[in-house]
Amino acid sequence: MNWLETFRSAVDAVRAHRMRSILTMLGIVIGISSVILTVGFGQGAQDKVKDQISALGSNLLIVSPGSTTSSSGVRGGFGSAxxxxxxxxxxxxxxxxxxxxxxxxxxxxxxxxxxxxxxxxxxxxxxxxxxxxxxxxxxxxxxxxxxxxxxxxxxxxxxxxxxxxxxxxxxxxxxxxxxxxxxxxxxxxxxxxxxxxxxxxxxxxxxxxxxxxxxxxxxxxxxxxxxxxxxxxxxxxxxxxxxxxxxxxxxxxxxxxxxxxxDFSISSQQSLVATANSTNKTLTVLLTGIAGISLLVGGIGVMNIMLVSVTERIREIGLRKALGAAPRVIRRQFLVEASLLGLAGGIIGVIIAVVGAAVLPSLINQPVSLSLVATAGAIGTSLILGIGFGVYPASRAARLTPIDALRSE
Amino acid sequence: MSRLIVPEPVVELAGIRKMYRSGSIEFEALRGVDITINQGEYVAVIGPSGSGKSTLMNILGCLDNPSDGTYLLGGEDVSTMSEAQLAHVRNRRIGFVFQQFNLLTSLPAWRNVELPLIYAGIGRAERRERSIRALERVGLGDRVENRPGELSGGQQQRVAVARALVSEPDIILADEPTGNLDSVSTEAVLGLLDELHHSGRTIVLITHEHEVAARAQRNLVIRDGQITSDELVAA
Known part of the structure; x- marks a missing residue:
């Protein structure tokens, strides 16, 4: 059985359980779209700060008067002198x-x-x-x-x-x-x-x-x-x-x-940029981490459903084995099915993120710049999630003996 | 009977034993079985439940290895093959018909029939053509696109027979093929097996019903893991 046939039969299986497939993908969809959007927000905020700073003039140092200290010891803020x-x-x-x-x-x-x-x-x-x-x-x-x-x-x-x-x-x-x-x-x-x-x-x-x-x-x-x-x-x-x-x-x-x-202070735009960027970065890392966890949960969802699917389809697995499917063919079939769920979820997630990036900025007044790298990375991640969490269910399916599988009710 | 053609053996079992171990208890399901089945024979294996009938069927069908003894299928020793090798042998040499039909409900009839051909690596166009021909052979040429849910029990079993035929196997192994069917459908399926026999197919039928076994040419009776009787049925 070649890869094309395996892919066809995986598409058949995903379509045969349409509702279940959609629910399985949902975790990946949410995870991927939130990762892309979060990274996009972070990038957008950094770009915005950079634009503002460069509008003020780069290579700029600002010298301000220092604080005053009155004879009674009361100190004013910087710039008061x-x-x-x-x-x-x-x-x-x-x-x-x-x-x-x-x-x-x-x-x-x-x-x-x-x-x-x-x-x-x-x-x-x-x-x-x-x-x-x-x-x-x-x-x-x-x-x-x-x-x-x-x-x-x-x-x-x-x-x-x-x-x-x-x-x-x-x-x-x-x-x-x-x-x-x-x-x-x-x-x-x-x-x-x-x-x-x-x-x-x-x-x-x-x-x-x-x-x-x-x-x-x-x-x-x-x-x-x-x-x-x-x-x-x-x-x-x-x-x-x-x-x-x-x-x-x-x-x-x-x-x-x-x-x-x-009695004076010197500040630079660069230091303002650095501060603003490090704040943004911390926030982005934090949010991306949270989104990443939701992606992990989505992956576990895929594994869960694939395990259910293996149990539900024991007779089918037994039959396919009896008709001549070698263990590795069965393993490949379930692996391709899981990757397909992951990949489809990833692609839908990217579409939602792209739509979100087009609609959200006008609603929340924050720029979102989608990066191609993050998007490609997200699709790759969803595929890896599907494969990674599909390995265990697939090898379980491959290990079933045809007799036991055929006999199960 | 004056035919001088030397019959070619398809199945040769010699000293087949099968041991099952459950904890410390060892149970011998087959205790030295010798059977030779020639090309074109229609053999029924009869036995009550617990006789070792299912174990014999699993070994004949290359679904399990014997603990001892040799099994030559089409001249090839399959008794010590790995699971992957056995899968390949099953695909080429054996056509299964099960009591439960075992059709995939989400696929139309012809796509159920083509399954063995997929694993044999045959191209899509040829698969479809051969599947449709096999369905015509079992009288379901007008049900090619129907899913199992839209077919009667007898029709479903005929789809299963078509699936067993499509890869031109050495033997057709039917395990209680009429166990889930009413008398009309039973007759239709047995008639189909008769027809296949007359066209030269080798068929091994496993059953516990004597009326069904009587349709075969030769009856093997199994009891307590041994063949107790092997006789030709008077036509």
């Missing part, structure tokens, strides 16, 4: 001190009300330097960014975020060249930022107004040189940790502090 200054930013930008730094953009941030005719909108006003678009990986959808002359002269110019622009200027007219009032000061809109999507910190990167830092200082009436954040772009991803060391050493020196009393 105003220890970072424009001079710090200029020192970091010095190539002889920090050769691994490519570009620096310091920024201040305040809130202000913007008015265009009868429309008003409150948003954050970012004061910064001309290197800001490059460091923050932002481009303009219209107009231009401000230049050095405008920074020096504290010109009344502003670049609007995409959302801010659409809030203030509805209609077909381009905002570029129009004027808005910022906290009572008339300013000219010279450009609109291209949309970047939301930032990982939750505040919209598309709702802000960017002005020269000198202009922003004058708006708030501030005379000191403190900045709220210094963004530093390293030469490359590999130079990130070298740049980190350089900035850390420089600022520790400039501020006259030690590591334990540091």
């Amino acid at each position: 105003s220890t970072l200054t424009l001079q710090d930013a200029e020192a970091i930008a010095d190539k002889t001190v920090a050769p691994d730094v490519k570009n620096v953009a310091a920024q201040t941030s305040t809130s202000a009300e913007l008015v265009n005719g009868t429309t008003n909108w409150t948003t954050s006003i970012v004061g910064t330097t001309t290197s800001w678009p490059e460091v923050r990986k932002r481009s303009l959808s219209a107009g231009r960014f401000f230049n050095e002359d405008e920074v020096t002269s504290a010109a009344h110019v502003v670049v609007l975020g995409a959302d801010t622009a659409s809030e203030l200027f509805s209609g077909p007219v381009s905002p570029v060249g129009q004027s808005v009032t910022v906290d009572g000061t008339q300013m000219t809109v010279i450009g609109v930022l291209a949309s970047s999507g939301s930032s990982s910190s939750g505040t919209s990167e598309d709702d802000q107004a960017v002005t020269p830092m000198t202009t922003a200082k004058r708006l708030t009436g501030s005379t000191n040189a403190s900045v709220s954040t210094i963004y530093v772009q390293a030469q490359s991803g590999d130079a990130l940790s070298a740049a980190y060391q350089e900035i850390d050493g420089l600022l520790t020196n400039l501020h006259g502090v030690s590591a334990s009393t540091a």
Whole structure:
């Protein structure tokens, strides 16, 4: 009896007990589809984080002011002090001190009300330097960014975020060249930022107004040189940790502090990615483990049913043996039947997972990226499960003696 | 009777013994059986239950090995063969007809008949053709696609006879073939066996009914594991 005949007779047997076959496959179906979907969710979450991070600009270090300690000993959180200054930013930008730094953009941030005719909108006003678009990986959808002359002269110019622009200027007219009032000061809109999507910190990167830092200082009436954040772009991803060391050493020196009393902190996007990914990975491993257990239970279901099937079909086995089926032919028949159940369950599971991956993201607002490797692996696993859990029932069937098998009622 | 053709022996049993052990008790089901069956003979083995009839049938059918003695089937010594070898011998040389019909209920008649041919490695088209021919031979040419559930007991047993015929075996071994049938079906099946006998088939019929045995050409009586009588039946 060749493989084709064995396969045909296995298909016959699976079809002859249709309901039972479906119920047997159910365990494998659930196991396979949940493994694929779980891995897909994990992958999707990682991709999403990666996208968000790269939207913020890679090779980026963020220097924030440190904590304050009042005379009574009460400590504020990080960022509560105003220890970072424009001079710090200029020192970091010095190539002889920090050769691994490519570009620096310091920024201040305040809130202000913007008015265009009868429309008003409150948003954050970012004061910064001309290197800001490059460091923050932002481009303009219209107009231009401000230049050095405008920074020096504290010109009344502003670049609007995409959302801010659409809030203030509805209609077909381009905002570029129009004027808005910022906290009572008339300013000219010279450009609109291209949309970047939301930032990982939750505040919209598309709702802000960017002005020269000198202009922003004058708006708030501030005379000191403190900045709220210094963004530093390293030469490359590999130079990130070298740049980190350089900035850390420089600022520790400039501020006259030690590591334990540091009044600033440096964080990198990379470390955020790593943290986010390791959380995702842990979760994915956990969920995949649970799904894997359900797959194992499904496999045991296949074995259980195959054992029932052997018992139920003792007479058939006896007859086939009497008619000339050698033990190995019987073993092969039951093995092929079990693998067929496993494989069919696996394929149905993959179909359900593919449909799930297409439907679920819109329902739960989570991306799912199906990997070909995971899918192929799942189908392979289901086949191996069928074979693995079919071996014992098949060898039991093969060992039956034809006389006993024929005589059983 | 002046035929000078030397009959060819198909079955040669010599000194066949079969021992069963159950715990410390040993039981001898066959105690030295010698039988020779020639080509074209129609032999009935008669005996009450417990006589060793079933054991003899198992050994004749190559379903079991004897504990002692030699069994030549078609000149081939099968007494010490392995299970896999015996399966091959059964497939080529023996056609079984059982009391319980033993048809697979999920398959149509012709696919039941083709089973021995599948294990003989014969191609699909030839299997179907030969199965249909065998079914026509037993008068079921119009029931080829029917499943066993749609056939009467007598018809089912005729399908089983077709299955025994299809591989052109050396002997047809019928174990109580009429045990589950009413008198009309019994007559139909026995008539079929008569017909096969006349066309030159070697048939071994195992039964406990004397009326059934009377249809055969030669009767062997088995009692307590030994052949006690071997005589030709007057036509």
